[in-house]
Amino acid sequence: MGVIQIRDVPDETERTLKARAEREGKSLTAYVRDLLNEEAATPTLDEVMARIAADEPVPYDPDFVRESLREGHR
Structure with missing residues (x-):
């Protein structure tokens, strides 16, 4: 374990x-x-945005969405 000393x-x-x-x-x-x-343990806004940017894009196609909903995918 580390040690942190805070002065002033x-x-x-x-x-x-x-x-x-x-x-x-x-x-x-x-x-x-x-x-x-x-x-x-709480990510900063910059860390959250970096994670989002690193994620694979989610395809948005109305037919894909309808099909996913019919198949029970969420």
């Missing part, structure tokens, strides 16, 4: 995060780690 966090931010961590029954470290994990 405003006092108000630290107090807010500590209070939120306490309300969830977590240490500040666990709370911030969960926030970072959640952020890292």
Whole structure:
């Protein structure tokens, strides 16, 4: 596991995060780690758009759509 050290966090931010961590029954470290994990797991708009751009185009042909629906493909 890596180590991240964050300096120069405003006092108000630290107090807010500590209070939120306490309300969830977590240490500040666990709370911030969960926030970072959640952020890292959520793709950015650029990442989503890159994935879409890399996908194979889906053919759009009205006959193809009707046939797919008749066959039960979705």
